Amino acid sequence: MKQSVSLNTAGKIARFNIFRFLFQGSIAKVKQMDPKVALKKVAISIASILLFLGLWHMGAKALYNKEADFKINKALEERGQAAADSEAACIASGNPDCQPNTLPSPAQVWASFNSLLKDHGIISADKAAFKEKTAALNAQREAENLDPIVYTGRPSFVDQIWRSLGTVFAGFLLAFFIAVPLGIFIGLSPNLKSAFNWFIQVFKPVSPVVWYLLVFMIVKTVLIGSPDDSSFTISFVSVGLCSMWATLVNTAMGVSSVDNDYINVAKVLKLGTFQKIFKVILPSSLPLIFTGLKITLSVGWMVLIAIELLAQSPGLGTFVWEEFQNGANDSNAKIIVAMFVIGIIGFLLDRIMLAIQNSVSFVKTDAI
């Protein structure tokens, strides 16, 4: 019991530190500010959120009424007054079978969010029960060198988020390990620059869908005969290739445009090539490299949805697509929930990159 308590506190402290790490700049700024100014800023933010919710609510209501009127009129024309009355009563009663299908209101989206969380609770409990049930059997199977039995039930919304994050992270790492070294080489050598220039210009504007198809063609053949599901590989490689261009171009630009004074210093001190790259060129181009990485991460997160949707790789993209196809009563609300979750995670990812940038680079960049 005692152990679990201390673990819990440790978790809280860790979470608190991450929060501080992410919002260091903002915290420092707020501390410097006059309390009145800070209060005003917070009040303006809250007011704008409320205004947004109000407009959304009214817009959704107008759309709802338009759709409901259309339904009632249609019943009147096709089946007469009695049918129209029953339709109107049905809509008014809130029966899910006859609700107009349109933009959901903020309240509906909030309800869907809660139901998705609840659903996650149920599935997690189910998973835990399954794990407990199969623990003995899996131990036995492991002893016999067989694959363990895994849970194959429906993934919850939270599971989908984690999978999407995994895909983006894998894609981002791929982009990082291709674009940064390549960008450095291109930036250092004018010959490589002319060799790669057409390549960058041609492939940079290619759409995520086309990247997906290209990667699909290649990965499908490379992994031919493999029993594993290749959809994850395809989607993260597509995300990586699609988003790496910003980093590639920014790194090359940063490396090739190092201040001539610094290059002269390196020459006068007679630094070796290795030293020159790591002590002078890279630190000086870090701000631009990070700008590229930030764009890469946000582009990766943005194209993820389209690519997951095409690749049928589990994640938020698949979630959105399935909800759209499914056409259930609260599908629209769930899609909007996914939209907000995607937006907020994108914002957090950007802040994480900014915090990392400010902790390694000599130029401090402010958040926008």
Added chain:
Amino acid sequence: MAYLELNNVHKTYIEGEEEILSNINLSIEEGEFVAIVGFTGSGKTTLVNLINGLLEPTRGEVLFKGEPVKGTSHERGVIFQNYSLLPWLTVEQNVLMAVKEAFPKKSKKELTEMVAEYVEMVSLSHAINKRPKELSGGMRQRVAVARALAMKPEMIIMDEPLGALDALTRGNLQDEILNIWGKDKRTALLITNDVDEGIYMADRIIPLRPGPRATLGPEFKIDIERPRDKTEMNDNENYKQTRNAIIEYLMDIGNERKSEAQEELVLPDLAPKDFVNQFK
């Protein structure tokens, strides 16, 4: 044989274009302090870069201790006009980087001690862990001085080192540099746009006639005993004469340039219509 020698040096950046420097001849003896004075844009930095090895002459030769200069060398320390400190390194790291390259065989401890010694010499020990951004212009230039001297060069080349500083800081740093130079009498070359600075610091002053096709003018010897005192110098006849001679020479060059420019300008004979009609 002179310590540093420039023989008929010409420099163009682009083949076929007009020369920046033309027919430069200069020789500096060991232990001498020479100042080159010139207008901005007269090719001073190009001349410095030829001597420190960042540039190669188009024609002619630059000899250092009898050997042609090929690339930069730790024997010639450079203090740049705009400090050129690396902003992501602290004062200590900036100096350490130079020392590490110059003395690769020394242990880490010896190197750190050397860095501390030179930072102390320019009296910046209190700021050793600060980054250049947190320092004033004068302090930054002192770091640059420490960095150049810590490599124990045989010759110090200074490219308008005090150009961007205010008059008070400038005076202090001039004394500091002279002190350091006086200790082991290394050969020094100072490029400056300030005649008084040149007279105060150098043994010889050579004006650089402005470019394009810049070339060196006649040299002026400064026969004032060291250590020199700024206030006393003002009353020194020798100082007054030299100073007037140099300034006169530089003014003449300036006037030459102006008159040359005037010859090319032909003003059109135009007057506004109404203006002309008024007098009819």
